[in-house]
Amino acid sequence: MAQVRLQQLRKVFGENTVAVENLDLVIQEGEFLTLLGPSGCGKTTTLRMVAGLESPSAGGIFFGDRLVNDVPPAKRDVAMVFQSYALYPHMTVSGNLEYPLKKRGFAASERQGMIKRTAELLQITPLLERKPRQLSGGQQQRVALGRAIIRNPEVFLLDEPLSNLDAKLRAYMRAELIQLHRRIGKTMIYVTHDQLEAMTMSTRIAIMNEGKLQQLDTPDAVYNRPHNQFVASFIGTPSMNFIKGSIADQGSMVRFTSPVATVDLPRDKAAKANGRSVVVGVRPEDVTIGSGAFKGEVTVVEPTGYETMVFVNLGGQDLVARVPADNPVKAQSTVSLGFRTDRMHLFDGETGASLRAG
Ligand SMILES: Nc1ncnc2c1ncn2[C@@H]1O[C@H](COP(=O)(O)OP(=O)(O)OP(=O)(O)O)[C@@H](O)[C@H]1O
Ligand SMILES: [Mg+2]
Missing domain, CATH: 2.40.50.140 (Nucleic acid-binding proteins)
Structure with missing residues (x-):
């Protein structure tokens, strides 16, 4: 089920804002695929369509062989961390991490172990009893990441999850995400406009511009064998x-x-x-x-x-x-x-x- 296939996917907002144009993309099971491109090129829109938060104007989204265009987000077994993540303000960090587990019926004893491991992984153990407003932006982002990781879904959708972190923490989290992906082997679709993130983390990179796919290749290939001048100038x-x-x-x-x-x-x-x-x-x-x-x-x-x-x-x-x-x-x-x-x-x-x- 964890192969994700986008077929001639298109999204038009209003009369004529074409956010995504005829996008063909196969994200293999277990792959770390990054959507990379300048601001406004359609990365978030693509991810939101995969998540089910936005419906395509045309084309198909397949999980394995199954067309999921009409499947609601909660039924897609995807976890998302978005640019504007929202933690529950009235819950502690621990409560925020626990929430998706409760919803999925994990036993209380099991939940505590999962919270502990996730908190250690993301270095937020000392913050577990705090409320979101008592955290820095970067700390909140790590909690949001933890909330997605903890559910262990088939597909991870990550929209610039490191953008609020300082340079050092970003580098640390990059390495963590690479290891996390290696360990759990789940399909990850990662959105960024940061080429360093894309180059260091991805199995393959899909470079987009103005809603269109420019090149789909390994980090090495997009750097050394760019298909066009846009890719050549965007990378490096x-x-x-x-x-x-x-x-x-x-x-x-x-x-x-x-x-x-x-x-x-x-x-x-x-x-x-x-x-x-x-x-x-x-x-x-x-x-x-x-x-x-x-x-x-x-x-x-x-x-x-x-x-x-x-x-x-x-x-x-x-x-x-x-x-x-x-x-x-x-x-x-x-x-x-x-x-x-x-x-x-x-x-x-x-x-x-x-x-x-x-
Ligand atoms: N809800 C919406 N209504 C109208 N236009 C939208 C909507 N969401 C996105 N757009 C437009 O669609 C295009 C693609 O937006 P999108 O958010 O997917 O870009 P992005 O690649 O994620 O950019 P960024 O790197 O800035 O996050 C933009 O021109 C944007 O203005
Ligand atoms: Mg975006």
């Missing part, structure tokens, strides 16, 4: 550099020409090359500073501790390079600069689709 910090130009076949190579730079790329970068207008993409870590065929002006040097971001103007175009912290480059200096051409990406100048061969 700082963002991939893009340079507009054209390409032409050069036998075993493909020559990229632009006012800024001309480089020869391996043949597998473009299936059909001749005369095409393209956008070349190169990640900051694939720009070399101090070696290479080009000369650029360093505008800003941003040390971040273990590495440094170097902003360079190359013939009028701003590029960013990620270099080791011991690189001695100075702002306002002229540097040589190069590209790791085997790691460059090529996109169609018009559609933004990847031109990668094969």
Whole structure:
């Protein structure tokens, strides 16, 4: 039952707000799938449809072979933690955790053990007797997470459950969620606009933009083989550099020409090359500073501790390079600069689709 399948799922609000458009997605049993995308791209709407809190305008939601479009939320065996979680204000933390267990008929003796284990897992044991208003936002969020975990449902739906936590606790909870998923092996659909969360936690990532699925792939694949320019620019910090130009076949190579730079790329970068207008993409870590065929002006040097971001103007175009912290480059200096051409990406100048061969 725990495979979740979305088939041509569509949601329109009012006359013409298309929140989700013809979404096809299979979330395998036991998978940790993340919906990732910018604000307003339809992540929460998708999750709410899976939960049964929003009905689709078109398309089907299947749990296993069963069409659940008309099954009420309580009958779907899903647990949700939403962006705006609501704890019962009059109950203690312990009471909040216990509530879903009572509803499901767990015996009192059993309930206490489950509360204890969940509280330990989420480090909220000292808070068990407090009321929600006596907790910080982050503590409340952990209780909300606990309330979902404790029921042990078939499918977990998590909508930015870590967004109110500070950086340290977020990192801790990320690791906890990964372990939790490994331990219980349940299907999890996780929504975030934080790519670090998506990259570190997911089996696969579904990247959305404007209600449409852009790519469904492993974290490695969305980073290294983005299907289009949107995915390429959305994944990675700082963002991939893009340079507009054209390409032409050069036998075993493909020559990229632009006012800024001309480089020869391996043949597998473009299936059909001749005369095409393209956008070349190169990640900051694939720009070399101090070696290479080009000369650029360093505008800003941003040390971040273990590495440094170097902003360079190359013939009028701003590029960013990620270099080791011991690189001695100075702002306002002229540097040589190069590209790791085997790691460059090529996109169609018009559609933004990847031109990668094969
Ligand atoms: N109840 C609603 N009525 C009308 N429009 C809505 C409703 N809920 C969402 N929308 C619209 O649908 C689109 C998708 O919203 P959704 O909440 O799914 O985005 P999201 O990806 O979760 O964004 P965020 O990262 O900001 O939470 C947005 O344009 C939003 O304004
Ligand atoms: Mg949302």
